[in-house]
Amino acid sequence: MSPLHIQQGSSKHSAYDLRDPNSEVLERHTLAVIVANEPGVLARVIGLFSGRGYNIESLTVAETDHKGHRSRITIVTVGTPQVIEQIKAQLGRIVPVHEVHDLTVEGASVERELALLKVEGKGDARIEALRLAEIFRANVVDSTLESFVFEMTGAPSKIDAFADLMRPLGLCEIARTGVAALARGGAA
Amino acid sequence: MSQQTNAAQMTGAKMVVQALKDQGVEVVFGYPGGAVLPIYDELFQQNEIRHILVRHEQGATHMAEGYARSTGKPGVVLVTSGPGATNAVTGLTDALMDSIPLVVISGQVPTFLIGTDGFQEADTVGITRPCTKNNWLVKDPDNLAETIHQAFHVATTGRPGPVLVDIPKDVQFADGTYTPPQKAKVDHYQPRVKGDIAAITALVELIEQAERPVFYTGGGVINSGPAACQLLCELADSTGFPVTSTLMGLGAYPASGKNWLGMLGMHGLYEANMAMHDCDLMINVGARFDDRITGRVNAFSPHSTKAHIDIDPSSVNKVIRVDLPIIGDVGHVLEDLLRIWKSRGRKTNKEGLAKWRSQIEEWKAVNCLAYKGSDSIIKPQYAMQRLEALTKGRDRYITTEVGQHQMWAAQFLHFDAPNRWMTSGGLGTMGYGLPASIGVQVAHPDALVINVAGEASWLMNMQEMGTAVQFRAPVKQFILNNERLGMVRQWQQLLHGERYSHSWSESLPDFVKLAEAFGCKGIKVDHPDQLDDAIMEMINYDGPVIFDCLVEKHENCLPMIPSGNAHNDMLLPSDDVRAITGAGAALV
Structure with missing residues (x-):
């Protein structure tokens, strides 16, 4: 087990050994929070962030284990090392929270986000949009004579890059799911 | 079927x-x-x-x-x-x-x-x-x-x-x-109660070497139960380490114990705060570094190694970064701590401790709770001292409201056992004390239950006197009546140029008549000579009492660490109370 795995009631706070605890530098962390799938859990998690003034950059949630009534909440948050540790400890003591994983420090992980982008255009712009979509491996999931809806999956930075390119070509609407993330390698 | x-x-x-x-x-x-x-x-x-x-x-x-x-x-x-x-x-x-x-x-x-x-x-x-x-x-x-x-x-x-x-x-x-x-399905919620043995052993090593140690204990000791309080006493008395406590933890270590320093914090005792500031080993047992305790965070106990025993991981490193966190139940951790310390030969740094004790005696000699007495007006501190003297040794429970009276009660009343002191610490809820006293009395029908109150707090939930009368809960409402919102007034004097904005009451009820209206007994006293008899009358009356004790109106509650100050920068009774300016004025 990674030394940074925060277990409920564990005294292992070894994250401090690796990073400057007093650093004022903001860090971006991706947290995976495994919760009991019961009413109000998401509100409790979000309420913790708003009530204590923490940031949420992205949040996704869905049931991942129907039989075991478990949902997985993936949160991307930004804060100083001390704030990140507080967030993990505060999440860990919410009664219906089963596990808290900090994917950013627990070893390598993969992060993916899905986005749908609507691009309107005619003539060259439309052809260019389609050509760029191929380069970015985006799929066309809807088309009219004057528009496309592209579907693409990737790291958030890839989606940002694609959206930037599409903007002058007629990007008019974008929907993003937020980050889903898993640790690399075999079972934790 | x-x-x-x-x-x-x-x-x-x-x-x-x-x-x-x-x-x-x-x-x-x-x-x-x-x-x-x-x-x-x-x-x-x-x-x-x-x-x-x-x-x-x-x-x-x-x-x-x-x-x-x-x-x-x-x-x-x-x-x-x-x-x-x-x-x-x-x-x-x-x-x-x-x-x-x-x-x-x-x-x-x-x-x-x-x-x-x-x-x-x-x-x-x-x-x-x-x-x-x-x-x-x-x-x-x-x-x-x-x-x-x-x-x-x-x-x-x-x-x-x-x-x-x-x-x-x-x-x-x-x-x-x-x-x-x-x-019923056993909930997955099972917080860990046993502390990490390696961390506890590390704390034992620190205890063996410390020259200037202090136990800083909190409500967690009381929540852990009477056995945890017993273990704390054993540990403090066998190591000879001084003990201070937060407002919530009073009674976990007996006030009559030889290592007792008194309460620490904003209105804590000089010797307790100085010990916290100058110590080389701070052992936090079930407390949470509240802002009323720490004062200015970056000047908080600058030279100490800090250990923190707490069952809640989110309390660790929330406010003050500690060197040695031990997550676990106070009772379980102290039990292991004592066992390991004993098995290693009960070592302490005797020479260092002797010097530390004489330093603490010097601080005690400052007599930080001194106040100017009066022959004609009841000083609130005097009222607390008489209440302590006349109820000491009885089966006594104290609740309080929130404000100056609460701090005076914490300073002047002494608790030798846990679960005898009920006060609203974290939230500071005016109106807590009267209903709390009824709850205590319901649990302990034969005990002497006293709510030390201020008249303003007390009025916030005074309707509960009806409950006390209906259910024959003989609670004693000991109201230090200064016709002011005393703590607000004190802050306005110190921080807001003596502009007393809305901090006094002009039409207070006649508390004796109010008591009669509720069907209980009212006692009013306004002279120090009558105080003892009046308190005895209150204690001996078989039923609820509203005790209206008219006290000095403009007494300040000292010592005080103004917000934004360090522990070694306190206002003492001997100081000229001066206005607080600058950054501290913005703090609460």
Whole structure:
């Protein structure tokens, strides 16, 4: 087990050994929070962030284990090392929270986000949009004579890059799911 | 169908009462209303659980807090939907801040009316989510009993706290299967109680070497139970390390103990705060580095190694970075700590400790609680000293409201046992003390229960005198009446150019007549010569008493660490009290 795995009631706070605890530098962390799938859990998690003034950059949630009534909440948050540790400890003591994983420090992980982008255009712009979509491996999931809806999956930075390119070509609407993330390698 | 399954079938309302009985509940503090009538109907038809009818739901929550703190058992509250539940919010928040186990059961409009803005409907689980440890809305009668058992488990396990179970009226009427506590699904919520042995051993090594150690103890010791308090005493007395405590932890180490330093913090004792500032080893046992304790964070105990024993991992490194965190229950950790320290030969740094003790004696000689006495006016400190002298040695419980009187009570009253001191520490809820005193008295009918109050706080929940009279709870309301919001006035004097904005009351009631109106006894005293006799009259009266003690109006509560100052920068009684300016003035 990674030394940074925060277990409920564990005294292992070894994250401090690796990073400057007093650093004022903001860090971006991706947290995976495994919760009991019961009413109000998401509100409790979000309420913790708003009530204590923490940031949420992205949040996704869905049931991942129907039989075991478990949902997985993936949160991307930004804060100083001390704030990140507080967030993990505060999440860990919410009664219906089963596990808290900090994917950013627990070893390598993969992060993916899905986005749908609507691009309107005619003539060259439309052809260019389609050509760029191929380069970015985006799929066309809807088309009219004057528009496309592209579907693409990737790291958030890839989606940002694609959206930037599409903007002058007629990007008019974008929907993003937020980050889903898993640790690399075999079972934790 | 077998007889057994028949017996387990019952209405939701009956299940509530059955579950409370199975949890060993003896008393419920509550107030009926439309959405809890089925439960009240069941209460009516039994005699095992006593119901105390309050006058306001906030009173019910504070009574349950007083009951819980003085017994170590969870306090139970029963309120109706809508305003019944919203009135309970202050008490829930108070219990959350001070880690008091409460189980609040609220009625809700029937499930088919939820979301329609029905009469007396409120989103109770939504409103109480940030002020409970956990809460539940029960929509299926088959889940009701199990949820209530879980609620008791969560309220009393780990760091204790308040929980709420919201039960729609149709669920109270519907039939379902009762689940007894033994069969209730064991919740995954099982916080770790044993501390890490390597960390505890590291603390033993620090204890063996420390030259200037101090135990900084908090409410967690009391929450851990009388055995934990006993272990703390044994550890402090066998190492000879001095002990200071937060407001919440008073009584865990006896005030008559030889290593007692007194309370620390904003209005703590000079010797306690100086010891915290100058120590080389600080052992935090079940306290949370509250801002009333630390003063200016970057000047807090600059030269010490800090160890922190706490059952809640989120308390560690929240405010003050510590060198040695030990996550676990105080009782379990202290037991291991003592065992390891003894097995290694009970070593301490005797030479260093002797010097440290003589330094502490020098600080004690400052006599930081000194005040100017008077022959004609009762000084609030004098009133506390007389109350202490005349009630010492009795089976005594003290509750307080919030303000100057609370700090004077903490400074001048001495507690030799845990669970004898009930006060609103974290939230600072004016109006806490009177209902809390009733809750304590209900749990300890023969004890002397005194609420040390200020007249302004006391008025906030004075309707509960009706409860005291109805249920023959002979609580003594010891009101230090300065006709001012004393602590507000003190801050306005020190921080706001002596502009006393709305900090006095012009039309206070005649407390003696008020007592008569409630059907209890009123005593008024305004001269130091009459004080002792009046206190004795209060103690000896068999029934509730409102004691109106007119005191010096402009007394300041000292010592004081103004916000933004370090521990070694206190206002002492000998100082000219001067205005506080600069950054400190912006702090609360």
